[in-house]
Amino acid sequence: MKAALDAKAREEGFAKMRVCRPDAIPDAAGRLAEFVDKGRHGQMGWMAERMHWRGDPATLWPEARSVIMLAEPYTPEADPLEALELRDRATISVYAQNRDYHDIVKKRLKRLGRWLLEQAPEEQIKVFVDTAPVMEKPLAEAAGLGWQGKHTNLLARDLGNWFFLGSIFTTLDLPPDAPEVDHCGNCTACLDICPTDAFPAPFQLDATRCISYLTIEHHGPVDEALRPLMGNRIYGCDDCLAVCPWNKFAVAATEMRYAARPELRGPRLADLALLDDAGFRAMFSGSPIKRIGRGRFVRNVCYAIGNSNDPALIPAAQALVEDEDPVVADAARWAVERLR
Structure with a gap:
């Protein structure tokens, strides 16, 4: 099932898929609490309000047995740093120069999820893309999708760091992958x-x-x-x-709407x-x-x-x-x- 799911995920346009358990990030709650206690979340009050869910994915949906983490690349064609020199013009983050990724990734996740339910009709799923109290980056690291670099963003040896994350929580018991470890070395x-x-x-x-x-x-x-x-x-x-x-290994974006x-x-x-x-x-x-x-x-x-x-x-x-x-x-x- 897992091998077939991985093949289907790539068919849908995802570049990589890995799996972890909902309880795979036991340190996340403490790190989040420290972040909020120091006021580093600023005006993002929603981070403090939903810490009990965000810090422990198992409480978000107790019936879930597996978290399927997926990566979708949006690698830019040109170096975004070059635009910083054109001072009479604006620079907009690469991910926001076209369609909203929330909509694109979520539809992809739903299609993949529907396929999964066709294979296992007795199971259930929930899909998330950056708008629910889910700590995607720690979960992705725990699943072996990549690791959180010194800039706190996720990166991978085979993807660089230009990719979106999506997750499918499911009651299906899938074998988890080994977590990824830090490969930043001495680079700053x-x-x-x-x-x-x-x-x-x-x-x-x-x-x-x-x-x-x-x-x-x-x-x-x-x-x-x-x-x-x-x-x-x-x-x-x-x-x-x-x-x-690590962007020298970045995968080209295949979605033209990015x-x-x-x-x-x-x-x-x-x-x-x-x-x-x-x-x-x-x-x-x-x-x-x-x-x-x-x-x-x-x-x-x-x-x-x-x-x-x-x-x-x-x-x-x-x-x-x-x-x-x-x-x-x-x-x-x-x-x-x-x-x-």
Whole structure:
């Protein structure tokens, strides 16, 4: 059954599949509690509210006997670090340059799950993609899919680190795989490149300093000390992923809906600053970017304009200093003052 499931998973487009038990991550609860106790989760209150489920997958669905972990690559065609030099343009995290991966991966998981139930009709399944209180990365490590690197993201010797994770919890008792071990060695490339020093130590992340958190999860104004460090990153940050040496083994993405839309390959900051709510929703329909809303998005655009060192962008920021969203107005004023 497991061999047939692996073959079916690859047929569906997944690059790798491994299995673990729901109780395979006994240290996760303590690590999560320490992360929250130190306030490193910032405004992500949902991490604290659901710790009892997140820290122990066995409590999420006690009937589950196996967790099937799957990887789906979204490897970029070009080096995302190159776009950081185009200061009058925006950089958007690779995973968000086209369709929302939640929808694509979940549909794939459901198809695979339906096939599994056809083979074992007496069993049950639940599928998860990043939106439930499931610690995918520790589970994936326990299943042998890869390991959590010093940047806390999952990477694998045969995949690099450009891949999404999905999980299928099932009552079917499948033989588990051996957990993966750390293969980072003495490398600190991911820690060294971080623009905001968001890693207090190897294998630890302070989300409140991470640009991905600041541009996506953080509501309100960003600390003025951090704004200059954000550069032209307006949605997410790929720096620590992009420098990982294991990416020399990265698998090419096969899903065309992950390929960057032309209009999101280095869009002009001046154009993005013009977006009203309707324009924002139209531009990012079906995109993960849509969920942060026009206000937070244009706030990020203003910070990027302020970091552009391009006085020609002053009018774009000036037009927003009286924006009805006070956070956008604050960011626009900061940009204008910085450019002047």
